[in-house]
Amino acid sequence: MFSSRRKAAAVAAAASLVLLAPIQASVSAEPTAAAQEQEPAVYTVPNTDSTSRTEINRTGAQVIGVRDGVATVEATPDQAARLRASGFALDGGTGISEALQRVNRGKAAPGEFPPGYEGYHTYDETNAALDKIVADHPDIAAKSSVGKSFEGRDIPMLKISDNVGKDEDEPEVLFDCNQHAREHLTTEMCLRIATRFTDGYASDPAIKDVVDNREIWVIPIVNPDGSSYDIESGNFAGWRKNRQDTGTDLNRNWGYKWGCCGGSSEDPNAEDYRGSAAWSAPETTALRDFIDSRVVGGKQQIKASIDFHTYSELVLWPFGHTQDQVTEGMTQEEYDRFAKVGGEMAKTNGYTPEQSSALYVTDGDILDWMWAQHKILAYTFEMYPSDSGGMDGFYPPADVIEKETARNDAAVDILLKEAGA
Template identity: 55%
Template structure:
């Protein structure tokens, strides 16, 4: 397991094994990767998450986390069994070099390279592809939006579909997922009748980098930092900063040092504020044109739907029929990619999430995909050889969500 998590784990250098064995064990003085055993229910996983640890993923009855010594002690005091998988290097880079991926990961795209790919799509397919912006990040980067539609310059009354990626900085595979969608629906338009039908019938919008500042920081100096949040102060978890049920239910943290810090107020993160304003602007005469949405994350291979803030499937804002439709559509998509379909809160309670806000305030059929891998290996940093198989794996699910917007 430690070898599989090598992109995250930094082994102590310069100490021979014989010397380490001779020295008395001492408690770690920095963040460590742990596997928390016996967390086979959403209630137990929620209890783990509420201590403020960084939840990386789950597999069976094991939850993989990053925790500092105090957080690890709190979990043990609550009765959880923790197994360490080694320390994590979150120290800032001292290199003045621009952000770049380390060897073995150069097939991934930096923010600048993503922007170039989107500009190429617009230049090569000007009749169906148009690049615009949803706003700016905290550090001033453009939140790129690519529109793909038959009459791309026209503002037509047609169903719209949104794909968002990279809310969490270290989830670089999701950016590649968004680029896969762009590539497939532009290049395939002239030759694939199914793609042509989808493009002719909808407006498809793709936002590959919701959190470009965090993503660039995560690869600063050519090494990974396991960074999750944006770069505003100590960082805000953008997927806990959305306005619906913000901070309501123990599914986020009010402490700026925690990985699920929700910010001082809803939409205090410039990125969530910008994207939410962009979504709201697609409501015309009281009718939201965006009908369906997938927010891509890693990892655990899950298809998730609202609610995240409560274990209840129905209630205010969600009828039994609507809950059944979420379930049916989610299961259809999961049947194509082998992911596990479930209500978001069955993973653990979250509040201030994008999916809950999209449905509650705009009635958008909004899903989260937690992409490859299913377990902790290779975690957030699969080698670039995984990009093609793990993005093409979602082609059929993408088609389903687009066709769901068309058919209503």
């Protein structure tokens, strides 16, 4: 999947980290006292459940990871004070700049991944990788654009099918990645799917059968502006949203139950800001329009999907806006199917399967909209790690990419099969 140059660079950078870390620590500018007083910090909060994690998010803080009831929380000093006043026990309190220093051990050229992360693909490298797939497999792969980002970048998409230039009457499956900018491992997940189902077509009968009987759509970077901005300086910025004004959380901007249930923020400075209105972000509008366009002859052709995120190692299904299992838009039979397939996928990758709201309540997310609007068997995967206790969970080193993306091969295969049921 990676060129020899990229592999060599990653190995060399990894070998140099021991030397770089103390040097970098000695020359990095320390934040001013005033900045340190105002900057968010990362805390751990023990003994949480879905209800308490939802309450944490409603203060404006953000739960960024959960393991065994221990939540990792990003909060400003004011938000941390409100949480403590509400009875939450906050441990730690590592400033974001300090937390990012753990992963920013050296600086790359502007727009490149920092040392130790060269195995990740930038926006331009992702486009080049997709172009190479098409050049190598023009009979089964075609590249297009879902639409434009806020800053005018194309949102690239790959179609994989045995008759790639024809709209066949076959079940379609959508894999999308990197709605949240700092979750770069997800881009690698989508690139693995694209590579596996093209490079393996000629030699693997199981892959050939899937490609011959499905139409597969892969969108590696839904949020190209935010993803590019996160590494713009040559160091990670910890950026989550798009680049529209103060930024919109794309996965709170979808139109179903937008802003309904305390599962997103109306504060433009919040990490989970839902935008000024449903569909106010051009990236969500573009992806919505594509999914809507797959209604052919009154029937939605996309039958199943996975929206990849990091981190916490979870397999999630609708709904996120309510903790009820059976509710408007969800029968017991439908819920049972979600749970059954989700459980089967989780057995293959070791993730925890649960309803989305079991993590915390969200509204305006892609998962709920895809099911409510189109009855797409839609899942969200929260990828590796299970928990890091901090910001570094968003930035696992490049040497885990192959293992942690391959870890989902069997789950992807299960969903592709289920799409024909």
